[in-house]
Amino acid sequence: MASQLKKSLKKFTPPILAYKTKDLINYIDFLKYKEIVKNNVELKDRHKGGRCFLLGSGPSIQEEDLKPLKNEIVFALNNFYVHDDFSEIMGGNVEKYYMTAPIHPPQSEREWIDWFSDMDNYVPNNSTMIFGISNQVNNVKNIVDQNNLFSTQQKYWYYSGINIYEHYQHSPADIDISKMTWIADTVSIYALVFAIYMGFSEIYLLGMDHNYICHKESDYRFYKNGIHQKNEDKRTIKESSRTKHASLGIYKIFSQYELLSDNSDTLILNTSKNTLLDIFKYVTLKDII
Numbered sequence: 001m002a003s004q005l006k007k008s009l010k011k012f013t014p015p016i017l018a019y020k021t022k023d024l025i026n027y028i029d030f031l032k033y034k035e036i037v038k039n040n041v042e043l044k045d046r047h048k049g050g051r052c053f054l055l056g057s058g059p060s061i062q063e064e065d066l067k068p069l070k071n072e073i074v075f076a077l078n079n080f081y082v083h084d085d086f087s088e089i090m091g092g093n094v095e096k097y098y099m100t101a102p103i104h105p106p107q108s109e110r111e112w113i114d115w116f117s118d119m120d121n122y123v124p125n126n127s128t129m130i131f132g133i134s135n136q137v138n139n140v141k142n143i144v145d146q147n148n149l150f151s152t153q154q155k156y157w158y159y160s161g162i163n164i165y166e167h168y169q170h171s172p173a174d175i176d177i178s179k180m181t182w183i184a185d186t187v188s189i190y191a192l193v194f195a196i197y198m199g200f201s202e203i204y205l206l207g208m209d210h211n212y213i214c215h216k217e218s219d220y221r222f223y224k225n226g227i228h229q230k231n232e233d234k235r236t237i238k239e240s241s242r243t244k245h246a247s248l249g250i251y252k253i254f255s256q257y258e259l260l261s262d263n264s265d266t267l268i269l270n271t272s273k274n275t276l277l278d279i280f281k282y283v284t285l286k287d288i289i
Contacts, residue, residue, distance in 0.1 A: 019163040026161030029135040030180045036141075036157050037133075040197075041178040043156065047073060047095075048199030054191045055080050055089075057221040058209030060273035066206075068289045073200075075099050075130075075191045079115075079226045080207075081122040090124050098123050098153075099194070101187040102132035102139065102160050107228050109138050115228040116140065116149050125152045132190060134160045134183070158194075160184065164256055170263050185252045189260070196266050203268045204288060210253060211276045212246040254279055 030037070052073040055061070057080060066085050070092040078100055080086065090096045098119075103112050123129070129150050131140045141157060144150055161180040175181055175193045184190050188208050195203045212220055257279040261268060270280040271288065 015165065016167065019165045022163055023161065026135045026159075027180055030159045030161050033133055033141070033157065033159050037159050037180075038178050040156055040158060043177070043194070043198050045199035049201050050199070051202035051204070052195055052200050053204045053206055054188055054195065054208070055083075056188055056205070056207030056209075056272070057223070058207040058211070058272055058275065059220070059222050060209050060275065061207035062222045063273055064206065064271075064285050072289075073097070075195065076127075077187045077191055079221070079223065079228075081119050082223050082226070086122065087124070090127060096124070096127045097130060097194075098127045099130040099187060099191050100132060100140065101184070101190060102134035103136065103143075104134070109143070111228050112138075112140070113143055113147060115226070116143055117147065118227055120149045123150070123153065127153055129153045129155045130194060131155065131157050132160050132187075133157055158190070160190070164252075164259070168259075170259050172263070175260075182256070184256055185249060189253065189256045192257075192260050192268070196260065196264050201266060203266055204283075204285075205268070205270045205272055205277070205280065206285065208270060208272045208277050209275045210250055211274065213243055213250070214276075250276070 050073060052075060053069055054075045054077065055066075055069075056077050061083075066083070067088050069089045071094060072092070073094050073096070074089060075097045076086070076090065076099070081098070083089070090098075131144065133139045133141055144155070158177050159180045160183045162174050162182050164182055164184070173179065175197065177194060177197050181193060182189070184193070188205065192203065207222065254277070257277070261279055268280045269283050269288075270277050271283055271285045275282070
């Protein structure tokens, strides 16, 4: 009966009201983390006028020589620590950032613990860690604290709680990372939000291929297996169309890229080969370095 009532309420509730209700529920949860998220104000315009590189996991990144990025500010994203040149890239004398999205189903808590524990073995002490928190029963803050992970790195936390729905109207306050911010559909969106907030005037995207519909799941990324990504498609979409699922995901991601592009004066360029991401102008990495 309760389940039927829930379905009926969902059917007759205007979508914008449903999203606003979810945002309110998230904000109430956010209040538990408000003080640590507020520390992100330290990052405001930290790199004003500088440039940085966001390093994703698209397979095209294997075609690039990334060693020169040792002397550049980079944001290594999610599982990038498995890249062969990771230690070299993160070993320079400029600031290095490592960023993950908020944890989410279908992965179990054990899988997340194993992943973050493995990551902790590779990320150098000079890296600044940026972790996402969301309204989940468990989150990365609990996992990091309870397992004493990343004890030697500086850590920042952001809270992902604002829904980006079809008729969402952009507000600069929503991408203020010292407050509750967007629920993004990929970690590269979060990284862009941070990079813009930190004042970079040039942001270059690497490994943002977004061409999942062109590949089998095993070829989505430059690596074959991730500790936290085993059978992710099968566990997420079950029996539905993978192409339909991936296409909808790309639409949402590209819409969020457009929101950032249209509401920022920052120069954002895509250096990813074989990419479907056409929101930003394409340049080759050799032309930049």
